[in-house]
Amino acid sequence: MIISTEPVWIAQDAELADLCTRLRQQAAIAVDTEFMRTDTFYPIAGLIQLGDGKTSYLIDPLAIQDFSSLRELMLDEQVVKVLHSCSEDIEVFERLLGVVPSPIFDTQIAAAFAGFGFSLGYAGLVKAVLAIEIPKDETRSDWLQRPLSTSQLKYAALDVAHMLIVYGKLLQTLKASERLQWVKSDCADLVVNARKPDDYAEAFHKVGFAWKLRPLELAILRDLCIWREVESRARDIPRNRLIKEPSLFEIARKQPQDAAHLQRIEDIPSRTLRNDTETLLRIIQDSAATNPATWPARLDAPLALSEAPLMKSLKKYVRDVAEGLSLPPELLIRKREYEAIARSGLKGGTYSLPERLLGWRYEIIGKGLLEVAQNTTVGINSLDAEESVSPTIIE
Template identity: 70%
Template structure:
């Protein structure tokens, strides 16, 4: 099969609208993005690539002024948008078009269910499925420069040139293994997650050692994190350029009273000290007076060593099931889901599964994990013996 790989540059609104009308007649299109994010909070789209089996189209978002047709295409439920490792691409579209493409088919995710390993790169997948090598030299290019170099244009075109053929081969494998519905469910979950609004009020829970704080300290940490999330977006700068999480934790713990006390805390950028000291101190003063009933509930500490055997037994169970199904264990159960199961049974409660393990995963792995919770020592002993 002759696959067109020559880049076709699109910087005209009318031309883009005509192409989007045509693409909406197809069952699937290949999509990729190139963006920059080194000094901003939000990704800046430098290029949008679309492959339709007839050509590789490079859409210039810096020149396009009318995006309605592209947005309608991305939301057309009759057209599957095929990506490889789509999470960042979905964020790019959310920022550029204020929408999350749907439905999507992630070839990296699908490849794991098709037997090509966990988190395989696009070039590796093309080689594994089509026995064809594609270069990956331009991954760190400046995609906002104009004009783009010939090497950049060729690289960008190749990112979508083979994707629909790879998609077709993955569909065949997944249908034969009766796993296509699994992949579609997981791809739909990716879209749903991308659509979820950011919950600033929960950002403090991601801070390491938050469980060591209590009461007003947690209220301070919560409000500092809300400030960081809000300001990073408003100023369009990376969170860590504003202030890093360990510094927020130290502020919450030490509760400085003045600028001198704030300066004694490590790892606060000088610019933040100059511009935001008063605001940070104001948050500390106000939040330290939070009534006990309004303070965040103290997070649970890390699991005790006594829970280690059950955690190990659960992971052994998943590994054995994954080997039997020729699947990477990571696509069945996530690390946090093991912890959810273990914590669910603490204090004499009955062990439970997280929601994600109650769909198709229940019959594949969920019910086996529940069996382990009923006989954890037996599972551990059997695994050790084998």
């Protein structure tokens, strides 16, 4: 198939509507975005690339006024949107269109299941599948400048030019290995998770060393984190430009009661101190005045060294299964899921699985992980019991 190397520039509403009408007749389309996010919380769309397998279309979001046709295309369940490593692209569409595209097919996920390696870049995938080199010299370009350079236009077009051919070859490989449903399931999960409303109340769980804090301190940290999440979005600035997590931790721990003491907390941006000192002090006071029954319980400390044998057994089991399937272990389970399994058995000794391991992964590794966890614990307990009845020698 001959793919045009000359992209079609779309900068008028009527052109976009016509293009989207035609693309909705296809079973799948290639999709990519270029954006800027240096000084903002939200990505600023600089370009939307669509491909039909023959031509690359470059949509100028700075010129288009009516995005309704593109929104309808992104939500058309009869048209698969093929993207590569799509998490940031999803954010672009959420910001620009207010929707999460569906259904999606992430070629990075598919490539891993097809045996091309974990977290493979798009250029590497195209080279591996089609033996075609794609230049990546415009990765950090200014996509908000107009006009775009010839080099930028070529770069953007190539990002979707070969995608549907790669998609077709991945489909063949995945069908042959009976792994296509695994990929579709994981891609569907990306859409579901992207559509979930943000839960700012849980943001404090991600702060390093939060497990060291007491309930009152956690209540303050929780409310500080909620404030940061709300304000960084409202001001459209990166979270760390407003205030960094270590500073929030120190504020919650030290609970400064006046501006002078707050200023002694390290690494709070001067702009934040200038504009938000009163707000931060009020959050501390208001949080401390709440009913203790509403304060968070202390967070789990890092796993004890006594859990090391169990973690080692779980990881070895997954490595063995992954090796037998010729898959990267990271594709089957995440690091925090090992820990979740280990923690589930700390009270009562009965282990359970994180939700993600209850889908197609249950038969592949989930059921086995539960058996390994239970057997490892039985072995450790038996050894402890033997040691406990050994004679004690008093010198």
